Amino acid sequence: MNNAPPEIQLHPVQMIEQDKKKKAKYNFLKAALLDIFLVFYSIIVVQRAIYYKFIIELRELPFSWSTIFVIFAISILIGIFWTSTKTSLSCRLFGIAKDNNVSRWTTEIFGWFLFNITFIAGWIVTKLSIVDLFSSEGIMGAQRIFGALFQPEMGIFDDSLFAIIETIYIALLATIISIPPTLLLSFFTARNLMKDNKLSFTIYYILRVILNFIRSIEPLIWAIIFSVWVGIGPYAEMIALLVHTIASNAKLYSEAIENIEEGPVEAISATGANKIQVVWYAIVPQIVLPFLSFTIYRWDINVRMATIIGLVGGGGIGTMLMQYQGLGRWHEVGLIVLMIAFVVWVMDYISAKIREAIY
Amino acid sequence: MILQIKNLHKIYKNGTHALKGVSLDVKEGEFLVIIGLSGSGKSTLLRCINRLIEPTSGTINFLGKDITHISGEELRKVKSKIGMVFQQFNLIKRRSVLTNVIAGKLGSLKTLDSIFEKFSEDVYKEAYTSLETVGIADKARVRADSLSGGQQQRVAIARSLMQHPKLLLADEPVASLDPATSNSVMQYFEKINKELGTTVICNLHFLSLVRRYATRVIALKAGEIIYQGLPSDIDENWFRTIYGEEAEEVEIR
Numbered sequence: 202m203n204n205a206p207p208e209i210q211l212h213p214v215q216m217i218e219q220d221k222k223k224k225a226k227y228n229f230l231k232a233a234l235l236d237i238f239l240v241f242y243s244i245i246v247v248q249r250a251i252y253y254k255f256i257i258e259l260r261e262l263p264f265s266w267s268t269i270f271v272i273f274a275i276s277i278l279i280g281i282f283w284t285s286t287k288t289s290l291s292c293r294l295f296g297i298a299k300d301n302n303v304s305r306w307t308t309e310i311f312g313w314f315l316f317n318i319t320f321i322a323g324w325i326v327t328k329l330s331i332v333d334l335f336s337s338e339g340i341m342g343a344q345r346i347f348g349a350l351f352q353p354e355m356g357i358f359d360d361s362l363f364a365i366i367e368t369i370y371i372a373l374l375a376t377i378i379s380i381p382p383t384l385l386l387s388f389f390t391a392r393n394l395m396k397d398n399k400l401s402f403t404i405y406y407i408l409r410v411i412l413n414f415i416r417s418i419e420p421l422i423w424a425i426i427f428s429v430w431v432g433i434g435p436y437a438e439m440i441a442l443l444v445h446t447i448a449s450n451a452k453l454y455s456e457a458i459e460n461i462e463e464g465p466v467e468a469i470s471a472t473g474a475n476k477i478q479v480v481w482y483a484i485v486p487q488i489v490l491p492f493l494s495f496t497i498y499r500w501d502i503n504v505r506m507a508t509i510i511g512l513v514g515g516g517g518i519g520t521m522l523m524q525y526q527g528l529g530r531w532h533e534v535g536l537i538v539l540m541i542a543f544v545v546w547v548m549d550y551i552s553a554k555i556r557e558a559i560y
Numbered sequence: 561m562i563l564q565i566k567n568l569h570k571i572y573k574n575g576t577h578a579l580k581g582v583s584l585d586v587k588e589g590e591f592l593v594i595i596g597l598s599g600s601g602k603s604t605l606l607r608c609i610n611r612l613i614e615p616t617s618g619t620i621n622f623l624g625k626d627i628t629h630i631s632g633e634e635l636r637k638v639k640s641k642i643g644m645v646f647q648q649f650n651l652i653k654r655r656s657v658l659t660n661v662i663a664g665k666l667g668s669l670k671t672l673d674s675i676f677e678k679f680s681e682d683v684y685k686e687a688y689t690s691l692e693t694v695g696i697a698d699k700a701r702v703r704a705d706s707l708s709g710g711q712q713q714r715v716a717i718a719r720s721l722m723q724h725p726k727l728l729l730a731d732e733p734v735a736s737l738d739p740a741t742s743n744s745v746m747q748y749f750e751k752i753n754k755e756l757g758t759t760v761i762c763n764l765h766f767l768s769l770v771r772r773y774a775t776r777v778i779a780l781k782a783g784e785i786i787y788q789g790l791p792s793d794i795d796e797n798w799f800r801t802i803y804g805e806e807a808e809e810v811e812i813r
Binding site for chain 1 (some may be wrong): 610612636637638639640641642643644646649650651652653654655663664665666667668669671674675717719720722723780
């Protein structure tokens with residue numbers, strides 16, 4: 202049985218060795234880049250946020266490209282030097298640090314340093330102030346709002362009921378229309394279906410990038426874009442929700458496809474079925490329930506989001522809330538807030554019950 | 561000769577050398593059993609035969625034709641002539657037994673017809689015949705996942721019968737069943753082998769089952785064939801070579 206061609210027997214071992222070398226080089230490059238960034242980041246934060254703003258309390262921060270460039274050049278030097286000593290934080294992250302006490306100490310100290318300067322810079326940027334939270338003026342304002350919330354103005358009950366129904370319908374329509382395109386997209390963005398050849402993998406990759414991009418833009422921003430496109434109002438709000446729903450649910454759906462049991466797929470392909478038949482017989486039955494559950498949950502999310510989009514004029518309860526808030530009529534605001542809270546609670550409950558029931 | 565495998569190698573992406581030059585011939589009508597420890601390459605070998613896994617090198621001849629590098633329509637034709645039964649049954653859980661059995665016929669059905677489940681009378685008749693062969697025609701309308709393990713495996717056998725397979729591969733078909741059920745499932749394989757003349761290649765763990773059903777045995781160890789011969793010739797020494805010094809034979813009736 203040992204008459205196999207020698208290159209096959211050597212092949213895997215050699216391949217693994219080569220891979221290791223390539224990986225080591227690649228890791229060093231990654232570590233160096235990360236080190237440069239981390240050093241650059243610490244210098245910038247310490248200089249600008251902590252030194253200028255906090256210690257010498259400048260109001261206007263001086264800005265010049267040449268300083269930034271000098272700092273960047275310095276960090277490149279430090280970063281590359283630090284990586285080559287193999288004691289830096291990123292060396293440890295990418296597994297090329299020497300296992301000695303020096304690298305453990307430097308990693309720990311630098312890690313803490315990064316965390317602390319980030320926290321301090323965050324504190325300065327947020328203008329965190331305990332004084333404001335407990336000033337007597339502030340507390341009076343809070344009392345006014347909370348007082349109004351508990352004495353809602355029932356006079357606008359009809360109007361707000363109508364507005365919240367509008368909101369629910371906007372969310373419902375966005376959810377329903379999203380289903381067919383999401384279904385279609387989810388199959389093209391499932392790794393396990395698309396990894397087989399280069400063309401399909403390219404499609405998969407491009408679609409993923411586009412969907413990630415769409416998803417990373419909040420529905421509120423989409424609403425602003427579409428209100429310019431189709432005119433301000435419920436329609437723009439619906440399209441904004443629709444776009445975001447498609448992008449988010451396509452990801453959830455495709456993950457459900459990626460997590461299916463492989464067994465039935467294997468069994469159906471073994472019968473000589475073609476790709477479409479495999480999808481229909483081995484994959485679809487496994488994903489119908491998760492899909493349904495995601496979609497119902499998304500309706501629930503969309504109701505909440507539709508309220509927020511209404512704040513910028515999409516119509517429905519959000520717009521109404523914004524109007525009364527602008528007029529400073531807190532008792533009306535109180536009623537609207539209570540209604541929103543009630544509807545969101547009911548939707549949450551219903552969607553949870555339905556999802557429980559179908560599993 | 562229904563199947564000829566020459567010098568088959570399989571190296572997985574992670575570097576595992578699962579098959580190291582396996583060569584074997586299978587005659588028509590044989591009941592060939594492959595034994596060996598877990599990880600010895602049994603499953604890989606079976607999956608290479610119907611190309612669920614792509615072999616790294618070597619050749620596979622099925623019915624006198626080299627099928628090592630075919631693809632597309634041609635490959636699906638070959639797959640539809642090779643039935644396969646799995647350890648985990650791999651049925652479509654939420655569908656009826658009948659749909660599961662008809663799924664075996666997909667290779668010769670039109671795509672649109674299969675999506676809308678428009679099957680001809682003949683297909684239904686055939687499905688009932690295969691279910692009768694494994695003795696569970698009365699369960700045709702129930703959901704596949706409501707059946708017991710043994711019944712599910714019989715449905716899987718019925719599914720593979722729909723392909724009218726020239727060759728039936730079985731990857732540890734009784735490993736997740738209890739001893740009594742194991743025996744009854746194995747009897748269906750025997751029936752198919754003897755009555756329909758289908759060649760069977762089966763991975764098994766229990767030597768008592770091997771002795772009872774196999775016409776020939778191959779033992780794999782670390783991706784190489786270390787034993788070929790009659791089941792009755794496996795003695796204590798061979799047993800220890802195949803399964804290691806620590807092993808002790810378990811009797812299953």
